[in-house]
Amino acid sequence: MHFLAISLRKDWARLARDPSQFAIALGIPLVLAVLMSLVFGRAPAVPQGRLLVADEDNSIASTRFLDGFRSDALRKMIVIEKVTRDAGRARIDRGDASAFLLIRKGLQQAFLMNQPYRLELYTNPEQSILPQIIQQTLSIAVDAASYFRSGGQPLIEVENVALGEAKPARSFSAVFLPSSLFMGLLFLASGTAGDIWKERTAGTLRRMASSPISMTAYLMARIAFVILLYLVVGSAGLFAAQRMAGLPVANLPGAALWIAFSGTMFYLLFLWTSVQATTQRAANVLTNLIIFPLAMLGGCFFPFEWMPRWMVSIGELTPNGWALTQFKAILDGAVHIAPLARSAALMTAFGAVAFVLILRRVRAFAV
């Protein structure tokens, strides 16, 4: 405990005296977040979506139903893509569009013969605005068709099939800030892990290795420091995000803890790569080779909400994508204990393996 106390004091003092690395690590994502928030503001993001249409009727009537989406206002917002029924269902199940409209054969005949007919609209629960716009546009078209029919009875209906619970609309800042927080966390983790090269170059790691303190104790003390650091930085970032994006306050302590936990796992990943390298430059290159693809794919550079579904599927498998998904769930208050515990357990296991590998290497690395 005595060593832990003096080690924490030493690391805080070093950080306070030379905060440049820390500032650079946080500066880039922070500037990006602030600039983008200023540009796009707190209003909900301008929606752009895709309506998949399986037109099995392929008639004049079915074409007229889609005319509403070809108005100037909607054309910019919603792209219509013709698909087959199976492809449409598969894609909407994957969340690869805002909605899927199935026009079964018989629409024109039903219209002409005054027979009941049902359009099937499948909406993406991960989007809120666009499916609503599509649904309303379609309802207007149906109402108009009913108006022209004898008696004006609404024999044509839209059956809306929501493939899950609709989520509330999120502002640009609310979408982007969690991603930028995790981007900052990735850079910070790489910066704090890279400090081991500074220690090696300064010779302090070598001196430590010839002291009675075990390398396990040394690494544990470093981990304790980064946990505290990420907790402080995460809390500050969340506070700023709350002010900018109105994130729910009640969820912030949990989110801060998750940031500290995830950041520590990223730290262990980057520490492991750092001690594998034979030079500091090689370590930097290796870390950058990992950090940029992770940030790009894992929803840190571009939020998952802006990425194609197939890319999201890949991104969610990355460690940061995985952690970010849980982080957003914590922020939204929609966290489920079982997946969270599973994620935490897997990340802890990953961290433990990384810790053992680092420990096996660090004494030789110190020399």
Add this chain to the structure above:
Amino acid sequence: MIEVDHLRKSYGELTAVNDVSFTAHPGEIFGLLGPNGAGKTTTIGCISGLLTPTAGNVRIMGHDVVREGVAARRALGVVPQEISLYEELSALENLNYWGGTQGMRNPLLRERIQEVLTLTGLADRAREPVKQFSGGMRRRLNFACGIVHQPKVLLLDEPTVGVDPQSRVRLLDLVRAQAEAGACVLYTTHYMEEAENLCHRLAIVDHGKIIAAGTLTELRSLLAEHDLLRLSGVFPAGAAKAALASLHHIEILQSDENLLILSLPEASRRLPAIFAALTAAGAEVRGTNLTQPSLESLFIKLTGKELRE
């Protein structure tokens, strides 16, 4: 006490330390003298537990450095060749931290820090960040961090490299003081004068092996009071050697077309005869350097090369 027994350290094909054995006692300064790359730092690395020996044993105060690493390192103070300090921190913070890693606590640590700061002449700069220190001050602090916990065994790996003369004198005095206080000091250097002035016993190391060991007197006796004569100029191959062979008690240590190194008794008295013989053989002497028996001449005698090569 340091006991090194048949120590060997290899890196693949390269053997950096080859069957090195010696014992250093409390109150003694034991020197490892050798050129750069001789294996001194590797030997220190094995003793301090940084490197695992390929073969052999090292014991510090009776504790094996591999099997009882923590116990062995508790008795150890290390002053590495490179400055090993946190530059962002002050001298006081560095001493506090490194003293703490050795298990020292206040108020004893505080007292000891004041003591070593005074000893090293850094008391009035104790609160300044190390990055503002001069090279000599950093060296002194590097030393202070190695002795703050009053180690029973002190390893000093070329602690005076790049140090100004004033700081060097101060550092050497501090090393002597440690030994006088009862510490067992292992001191590596490639400066012969330092080794001659400081060490009670010495081992001369080359290519990872101890080539001679003993007290200064014992080592000098190996030279049999022979002087070292270094001649530079133009020496026709074979002819110069043949000319010198006619003179008695001259040992040629090194010979090429531009340099001759000879070991001989009473060299100053015999210079005219040597010059005459060489001139007769067609040689031209342009420079002469005569050295009385020293560690350097011993090193040249034993290895055929100069210590600083």
